[in-house]
Amino acid sequence: MSDETPKTRPRxxxxxxxxxxxxxxRIIALGLVMDVIYQAIVFKTFYPxxxxxxxxxxxxxxxxxxxxxxxxxxxxxxxPGKRRRxxx
Numbered sequence: 060m061s062d063e064t065p066k067t068r069p070r071x072x073x074x075x076x077x078x079x080x081x082x083x084x085r086i087i088a089l090g091l092v093m094d095v096i097y098q099a100i101v102f103k104t105f106y107p108x109x110x111x112x113x114x115x116x117x118x119x120x121x122x123x124x125x126x127x128x129x130x131x132x133x134x135x136x137x138x139p140g141k142r143r144r145x146x147x
Contacts, residue, residue: 087114087119091111
């Protein structure tokens with residue numbers, strides 16, 4: 060078993076950072092697209108500052124909250140030293 064972790068492997072760390080930034084960009088882009096469509100239908104115009112605020116507040120913030128809760132829950136379930144029961 061190797062003592063290497065993502066903290067000691069710069070290439071893996073960079074890949075994970077890039078993956079996280081891509082996921083975040085997709086979430087923000089989706090929020091922007093949805094708000095642009097909403098503004099076009101309801102207001103018949105486009106307010107870029109409002110679209111950015113709405114995308115950040117209604118798409119990105121919940122994403123961060125859900126991701127944080129999911130990460131903490133997975134750490135509790137998969138913590139080292141925890142014995143797993145088998146049905147043998």
